[in-house]
Amino acid sequence: MEECDVAIIGGGPAGLSAALLLGRSLRTVVLIDNDRARNSAAKASHGYMTRDGVAPGELRRLAREELRQYPTVRLQQGTAKEACSVQGGFVIALSDGRQFASRKLVIATGFADHLPPIRGLRETYGSSVFPCPFCDGYERRNESTAVFGRGHKVYRFTKKLFNWSKDLAVFSDGPSELDQGEREELIQRGIRLFEEPIEELASRDGMLHSVILRGGAVIPRTSGFIADTGASEASDIPDGLLVARDKTGKFDTQAHGKTSVDGLYIIGDAKNAFTGLVGAAGEGYEAGTIIVQELAEEDWERCR
Numbered sequence: 497m498e499e500c501d502v503a504i505i506g507g508g509p510a511g512l513s514a515a516l517l518l519g520r521s522l523r524t525v526v527l528i529d530n531d532r533a534r535n536s537a538a539k540a541s542h543g544y545m546t547r548d549g550v551a552p553g554e555l556r557r558l559a560r561e562e563l564r565q566y567p568t569v570r571l572q573q574g575t576a577k578e579a580c581s582v583q584g585g586f587v588i589a590l591s592d593g594r595q596f597a598s599r600k601l602v603i604a605t606g607f608a609d610h611l612p613p614i615r616g617l618r619e620t621y622g623s624s625v626f627p628c629p630f631c632d633g634y635e636r637r638n639e640s641t642a643v644f645g646r647g648h649k650v651y652r653f654t655k656k657l658f659n660w661s662k663d664l665a666v667f668s669d670g671p672s673e674l675d676q677g678e679r680e681e682l683i684q685r686g687i688r689l690f691e692e693p694i695e696e697l698a699s700r701d702g703m704l705h706s707v708i709l710r711g712g713a714v715i716p717r718t719s720g721f722i723a724d725t726g727a728s729e730a731s732d733i734p735d736g737l738l739v740a741r742d743k744t745g746k747f748d749t750q751a752h753g754k755t756s757v758d759g760l761y762i763i764g765d766a767k768n769a770f771t772g773l774v775g776a777a778g779e780g781y782e783a784g785t786i787i788v789q790e791l792a793e794e795d796w797e798r799c800r
């Protein structure tokens with residue numbers, strides 16, 4: 497079994513950033529990743545300073561290239577199957593049978609989306625239909641925009657999208673679950689609500705041009721945003737380590753992603769559901785600094 501100071505599971509911006517900080521702090525690190533980036537459907541990533549518009553894969557490639565300058569950081573391709581807490585740290589088992597022992601463990605495994613079964617959504621997701629207006633709203637500003645979703649969630653999402661376009665139409669693909677007040681608010685702003693089931697999102701080369709309803713009505717729309725992507729944690733490793741969940745169902749973490757399990761940190765989307773690239777990278781950096789401090793203090797005590 498290979499040993500290191502810190503094992504990081506998940507090589508998105510959160511894990512990559514933590515690895516960079518730890519490598520620069522002379523710590524031995526294994527970064528385990530199975531290359532299933534949540535944003536891989538997107539053609540471009542936005543809002544990351546100096547890299548606005550970069551392809552998601554390119555951002556990761558650049559980060560991995562930087563990490564290769566640090567000899568104590570090992571990039572390990574593979575899927576972490578489970579982790580257990582042992583005396584002095586953790587043991588992480590990969591699905592190919594490899595094992596790593598570490599003093600600290602960072603979970604940065606993100607979320608996975610499970611899109612609703614709307615015909616044509618997969619073809620348009622990441623090209624002209626998106627989950628996040630902060631990420632892609634600017635590029636689709638003032639367009640005829642479809643908003644997909646139900647209930648209070650889609651109402652709040654529509655209010656947010658109003659920042660980027662006033663030409664909005666809500667498609668609930670069945671009963672909208674909006675209350676009377678919410679419906680009236682939409683009407684007052686000229687926002688149409690379509691509760692009829694969706695037959696298909698019609699597109700060319702990933703670019704939406706209309707939403708076709710079951711009854712045959714064709715509603716022209718050039719972009720879309722989806723309120724609920726059916727996202728859930730990509731990994732249940734924290735459950736196996738008995739990390740408690742808070743009232744909202746998220747893993748219970750304190751400052752810098754520290755958990756109640758000694759030496760275990762959860763950062764990025766795995767902690768927050770949707771952190772954004774900068775936010776996830778920031779959390780990796782912060783967790784890294786705290787871990788270095790903890791390790792240094794432990795070593796200080798040992799070297800009396």
Ligand SMILES: Cc1cc2nc3c(=O)[nH]c(=O)nc-3n(C[C@H](O)[C@H](O)[C@H](O)COP(=O)(O)OP(=O)(O)OC[C@H]3O[C@@H](n4cnc5c(N)ncnc54)[C@H](O)[C@@H]3O)c2cc1C
Pocket residue numbers: 505506507508509510511528529530531532533534535536537538540541542543544574575576577604605606607609621622626627628631632730731763764765766770771772773774776
């Ligand atoms: C379509 C789309 C577009 C987006 N566009 C933007 C944008 O333009 N700007 C922006 O700021 N944000 C954007 N986001 C959000 C952004 O992608 C996430 O918030 C961010 O990637 C979270 O980073 P993370 O490191 O926490 O997780 P992720 O980036 O999801 O990385 C998690 C990593 O962990 C790996 N992993 C999971 N489980 C295991 C396991 N058991 N073993 C090994 N590896 C594992 C996965 O393969 C993945 O590489 C977008 C999201 C989506 C879905």
